[in-house]
Amino acid sequence: MNAYGSIRSFVLRAGRMTEAQQRDYDNLSSKWCIPFSQSHINYSDIFGNTGNVIVEIGFGMGQATSLIAEQNPDTNYIGIEVHRPGVGRLLGEIAKKNLxxxxxxxxxxxxxxxxxxxxxxxxxxxxxxxxxxxxxxHHKRRLIKRPFTDTLCAKLACGGFIHMATDWEPYARFAMEELNATAGLKNRYKGFAETNLQRPETKFELKGKKAGRDIFELVYEKTDEQAAENCRT
Incomplete structure (x- = not known):
């Protein structure tokens, strides 16, 4: 059980893995998957450098994730996902692109x-x-809400950011309210951010566009004076 109770923001679905996804999962997970543990990660031990770290929460099938990592070789990325077919798919991309x-x-x-x-x-x-x-x-299952947004802020370095994108306007406005109420975060824009912000389109994004839905993006950064003081201590 997590600190917010037994309610989770996801439902594990028994999605069938393709032969390629299963093969890549079996052959590559020991090299590119970090086991869950009760201790802090040492980024330099994992990546072999002290570069900036960006964490993606819920990368789906990972196509956009691998493209972002490929286009930004000097930045370190950690992708978190619970659905194994997507993990297997991204492992194959990591190997193919030699990331x-x-x-x-x-x-x-x-x-x-x-x-x-x-x-x-x-x-x-x-x-x-x-x-x-x-x-x-089901709103209680939404990921971007307090107190989880407080946790995201605590994990950010000073000047770090949260970039959320959704094709569901009510969720976008709900998330904006939750992020606005999170101490230590400031909206980088007056409202919603510019669409896309030069990131690759995701599978879910394309699906939303085909259904006629607009894309809403939020970018918040850790700039509050209290948060900056916490960074120094």
Whole structure:
């Protein structure tokens, strides 16, 4: 059980893995997957450098994730995902692109942040097209809400950011309210951010566009004076 109770922002679905995904998972997970543990990650031990670290929560099938890592070889990336077909798919992309700056944690993101990610250590969080849980009775399952946004802020380094994208406007406005209420975070824009911000399109994004939905992006950064003081202590 995580610190926020037994309610989770995801439902594990028994998605069938393709032969390629299963093969890549079996052959590559020991090299590119970081096991869940109750101790903090040492980034330099994993990546072999002291570069900035960006964490993506819920990378789906990982196509956009691998492209971002490929286009930014001097930045380190950790992708967190619970659905094994997506993990297998991204492992195959890591091998095919020969990426050394991208690792995976196959576990609940809330628990990973609580136990494995040190405070004031992450340059950015990518949260692209999380499950919007549109029914009101399911809003409690939404990922981007307090107190989890407080945890995200605590893990950010000073000047670090949270970048969220969704095709579900009610969720976008809900998330904006939650992020606005999170001490230590400031909206980088007056409202929603510029669309896309030069990131690759995701599978869920394309699906939303085909359905005629607009894309909403939020970028918040850790700039509050109190947060900066916490970074110095």
């Amino acid at each position: 050394s700056n991208l690792f995976i944690i196959e576990y609940d993101a809330v628990e990973v942040l609580e136990t494995m990610i040190p405070d004031n250590s992450v340059q950015g969080f990518h949260v692209f097209f999380p499950d919007p849980w549109p029914k009101k009775k």
